[in-house]
Amino acid sequence: MNDAIRPLLVLLLCVTAAMAQPEWKCVAAKDGIKVFAKPVPDSKIKAMKAECILDASADELVALLMDVSAAERWVCHTKSCVLIKKVSDTELFYHTEVSLPWPLDNRDFVTHLKVLRDPKTGVVVVEAPAVPGIVPVRESVVRVSHSVNRWLIRPLPHGKLSVEYTLLVDPGGHIPAHVVNMFACRAPIETFQRMRIVLAERRRSVAGGE
Numbered sequence: 001m002n003d004a005i006r007p008l009l010v011l012l013l014c015v016t017a018a019m020a021q022p023e024w025k026c027v028a029a030k031d032g033i034k035v036f037a038k039p040v041p042d043s044k045i046k047a048m049k050a051e052c053i054l055d056a057s058a059d060e061l062v063a064l065l066m067d068v069s070a071a072e073r074w075v076c077h078t079k080s081c082v083l084i085k086k087v088s089d090t091e092l093f094y095h096t097e098v099s100l101p102w103p104l105d106n107r108d109f110v111t112h113l114k115v116l117r118d119p120k121t122g123v124v125v126v127e128a129p130a131v132p133g134i135v136p137v138r139e140s141v142v143r144v145s146h147s148v149n150r151w152l153i154r155p156l157p158h159g160k161l162s163v164e165y166t167l168l169v170d171p172g173g174h175i176p177a178h179v180v181n182m183f184a185c186r187a188p189i190e191t192f193q194r195m196r197i198v199l200a201e202r203r204r205s206v207a208g209g210e
Contacts, residue, residue, distance in 0.1 A: 022038045022039045022040075023038060024036035024037070024038045024049055025037055025038060027185045028185045028186065028188075028189060030189050031189070031192075031193060032052055032053060033050060033051070033052040033188065033189050033192045033193070034050065034051045034052070035048065035049070035050050035185050035188050035189060036048070036049040036050070036051070037049075037185065040168065043170075045168075045169065045170060045171075047166065047167070047168045048166065048167045048168075048185070048188065049164065049165065049166045049167075050164070050165045050166075050188035050189075050191075050192065051162075051163065051164050051165075052163055052192050053156070053160055053161065053162060053163070054160065054161045054163055054192075054195070054196060054199065055159065055160055055196070055199070055200070056159075056160075056161055056199045056203070057155070057159060057161070058117075058122060058124050058153050058155050058161060060199060060202065060203065061124075061153055061161060061163070061199070062115055062124060062126070062153070063202075064195070064198065064199060064202070065113065065115075065126055065128075065151065066089075066092065066113070066115070068081050068082065068083040068092070068094040069081060069082075069083070070198065071096070073194065073198055074191060074194035074195045074197070074198045075096075075191055075194075076186075076187040076188075076190040076191045076194070077098050077099050077100070077187060078096060078097075078098060078099070079097045079098060079099040079106065080095075080096070080097045081094060081095070081096045081097075082094060082095050082096075084110065084134060084135065090114065090115040090116075090117075091112075091113065091114045091115070092113050093110060093111065093112055093113070093131070093134060094110070094111055094113065095108065095109075095110050095111075095134075095135045096108060096109055096110075096111060097141065105140055105141060105142050106140070106141050106142070107141065107142050107143075107144050107171055107172065108135075108138070108141050108142075108143060108144065109130040109143065109144035109145075109147055110130060110131050110132075110133070110134045110135050111128050111129070111130055111131070111147075111149070112127075112128070112129060112130075112131045113126065113127070113128045114126070114127050114128075122154075122155045123152070123153065123154050123155070124151075124152075124153040125150065125151065125152055125153070126150070126151035126153070127149075127150055128149040128150070128151070129147060129148050129149065130144055130145065130146060130147035130148075130169075132145060142171070142172045143172060144169060144170070144171055144172055145170065145172060146169065146170040147167070147168070147169040147170070148166075148167070148168045148169070149165070149166070149167050150165070150166045150167075151163065151164070151165050152164040152165075152166075163192075165188065
């Protein structure tokens with residue numbers, strides 16, 4: 001192949017691959033919280049992304065994400081959330097059970113949460129995929145074996161944060177895809193609404209303690 005043509009061919013292949021990727025589509029919006037969805041190849045379950053602005057610092061949000069027991073207050077449909085192992089101040093494992101309406105069985109999963117921070121930009125990425133094993137599977141509760149969660153936290157001026165949360169999950173068992181996708185659209189809005197309340201309460205508590 002001619003050396004002058006090869007770079008052009010590589011560029012064409014990259015552009016073609018990018019254009020073939022499905023785009024995010026806004027499926028819900030409320031209180032400044034936007035929820036997006038896009039198809040996933042070979043899956044009936046859509047990937048989900050939520051975006052919002054929070055009145056908090058990156059440290060405050062990371063502290064909340066690391067406070068496992070607090071998740072029962074703000075993460076939508078969470079029945080229980082229990083710390084399994086704290087590896088460090090930026091890494092831990094925890095077990096979650098999610099409540100689903102009858103006649104669906106509850107789901108549970110073990111998450112490996114890890115905080116990555118860029119010291120130059122202040123941008124924080126929190127990876128929280130589901131991992132197999134660690135906690136035995138229980139009867140009448142379906143184990144979620146595949147779930148990829150990611151928080152992208154960008155500091156903004158005046159003490160605010162830009163937060164982007166993405167989720168791709170296979171709930172396992174027998175749940176109609178449209179039901180899963182409906183939950184994925186509604187749950188982020190309720191979750192971020194509750195998160196704002198909890199963050200504000202924590203900030204007032206710290207201020208009061210001072």
